[in-house]
Amino acid sequence: MKGNKKFIISGAILILIGITIGLILASKFDIQTKGFSEDYQISKESQETLSKIGNAMAEVVQAVRPSVVNIYTTKKIKRQNIPFPFNDPFFRRFFDEEFGDFFGKQREFTQTSLGSGVIVDGVNGYILTNYHVIKGADEIKVKLFDKRVFDGNIIGYDAKTDIAVIKIKADGLRAIKWGDSDKLKVGETVIAIGNPYGLNLTVTSGIVSATGRANVGISDYEDFIQTDAAINPGNSGGPLVNVKGELVGINTAIFSTTGGYQGIGFAIPSNMAKVVMDNLIKHKKVVRGWLGVTVMDVDPQMAKANNMKEVKGAVVTDVQEGSPADKAKITMKDIIITFDGKEVEDSAHLRNLVVSTPPGKTVKIEIIRNGKHYSVTATVGELPAEKKVSLSDSVLAGIYVEDLTPKLRNQLGLPSRVNGVVISSIEQGARAEGVLMRGDVIVEINNQKINNSKDFAKVAAQTKGSATVWFYRNGRGLYTILNAGE
Structure with missing residues (x-):
């Protein structure tokens, strides 16, 4: 009996001790919580600043969104009804006689895809997008911000820059304002709007990560704006705008190992897109400038040998006879450092400068020859059309x-x-x-x-x-x- 009383008393004491410790800890936690909320309050100034930034971004988006469209395309494709492994020439050699009809039959499929575009002329209904968005399309549907849907007609396209112009017949279209992509600075805030994965008018923001990106392998003439604003499949053809709501780029592609956003997106500069667009509307093709030189990048050794302070410019490796460069007395080993008043960064930059120059324009070119600076003038010619095999003549045509x-x-x-x-x-x-x-x-x-x-x-x-x-x-x-x- 005495043992039980001692056990009960000991238990009661332990409970009291536990309650006391709990009250003390609760009191301390309450004090720390109060201290936390008091120490980390957001100041009124910070809230106002962030609110202003948020409101400013929202205003830009509200101004631009009516100019952004969704583009839906369909095309019919034919595929031969040849299952693996019978499409292998070895198998067909033995089975064609018995199953020739089966191998020869073709089935027709309807392929659908989606993309984005931006209205650049509200009066005439011109919309700018990527060529790969409408490539091979049998039918193009354009959905506007106000949910109206129209048939799109192709005005022209340029595979070399991945630019296309389509047109719709509609009233009340709001065209976007053009910006000067040459004035973009690394670190500048930009906003991308488009139709990723079919999610209408999705808005993402980021900064300009780099400008003048070339040799990416997306198109023949590359001068991309690189951005970390999220660009995903379906964003292609949509606008990249600055904080003024001006068009500075056409979203074109992403760099990804998974197929989704990984922080690297590319946009065609608005200045390049506008030149191509104007040519397509006026001439139905792109008229490009031509100098007639083959060039490569300057390396450190060559820069040092020519007393150059920076590793910039383009080295002439060949000059076509009778070309504008030949008439301007430009020769092999010359280093072109400026073209028409613009510093030449590398061979890809020079190429873009030349093709963007209207044929017939006389330009000043600064070169370094054997370590000495010279200045020449050249009248830019028109880039000769590529030679190709007629479609009616060869299976290799096109x-x-x-x-x-x-x-x-x-x-x-x-x-x-x-x-x-x-x-x-x-x-x-x-x-x-x-x-x-x-x-x-x-x-x-x-x-x-x-x-x-x-x-x-x-x-x-x-x-x-x-x-x-x-x-x-x-x-x-x-x-x-x-x-x-x-």
């Missing part, structure tokens, strides 16, 4: 190629033993579309070696029926068979 230069060889990671021509683009509707692609290096056609563009043109012109094409892609040797079809 393939644009260029000779394999040391720079291209290095970019593509090709071994020295590989010779051939690099595919620069493939025309819509060509037999090679969807089979071969830009950047592939064609090395052989129907057992004939292809060493340069002249070889390609000669062999292609003679290839009427089918063509067995051997090529390199991503460091691997591959082949495909192109058939003329019906």
Whole structure:
């Protein structure tokens, strides 16, 4: 009995001690909580500043959103009914006789895609977007901010810059204001608006991460604005605007290993887009300037040998006879440092400056020759049209190629033993579309070696029926068979 009393008393004492400790801890926690809220209050000034920034961003978005459109496209594609592995030439050689009809049949599919665009002329209904958004489309639908939907008609496109202009017939369109992309600074705030994953009029913001990005491998003429504003599939063709609500870029692509946003997006500068757009509306094609030189980047050794303070400019490696550069007495080894009053950063920058110059314009060019500075003038010519094989003549028609230069060889990671021509683009509707692609290096056609563009043109012109094409892609040797079809 005495033992039980002692046990009960001990238990009661422990409970009292526990309650006391709990009250003390609760009191301390309450004090710390009160101290936390008192010490970390947001000042009125900070709240007002953040509110002003938020309201300012909202005003910009509200001003721009009515100019942004969603673009929906559909196209019909035909595919041969050939299951794996019977599409392999080895299998078809033995089974064509028995299953020829099965192999030859084609099924028609409807492919849909989405993108974005921006109204640049409310009176005429012109909308700017990416070429890859409307490429090959049989039908284009444009959905406006106010939910109205219209048929879109293609005015023109330029695959080399990935720009397209479409037109709709509608009243009450609000055009966006043009901005000067040349004045963009790294670190400047920008806003991207578009239709990612079909989510209408999504707004993201970020900064300009870099300007003048080239050699990205997206288009032939690259001068991209790089931004960390989230750009995802479906944003293509939508506007990139500054804090004034002005158009400074056309969202074009992302750099991603997953297919989604990873902090690196690219936009075509508004100044480049406007030049292309004006040409497409006026001429139905893009008229580009031409100097007639082949150039490469300046390296540190060359800069040092020519007493240059900075590693900038473009080294002339070849001059085409009779070209504007030839008439201006520009020679091999000259280093072009300025063109028409603008400093030349590298070979890609010079290329963009030249093609953006109207043919017939006389420009001043500063060069360094053997360490000495000279100034020459040249009248810019019109870039000659690329030579291609007529669509009616060859199964290889519509393939644009260029000779394999040391720079291209290095970019593509090709071994020295590989010779051939690099595919620069493939025309819509060509037999090679969807089979071969830009950047592939064609090395052989129907057992004939292809060493340069002249070889390609000669062999292609003679290839009427089918063509067995051997090529390199991503460091691997591959082949495909192109058939003329019906």
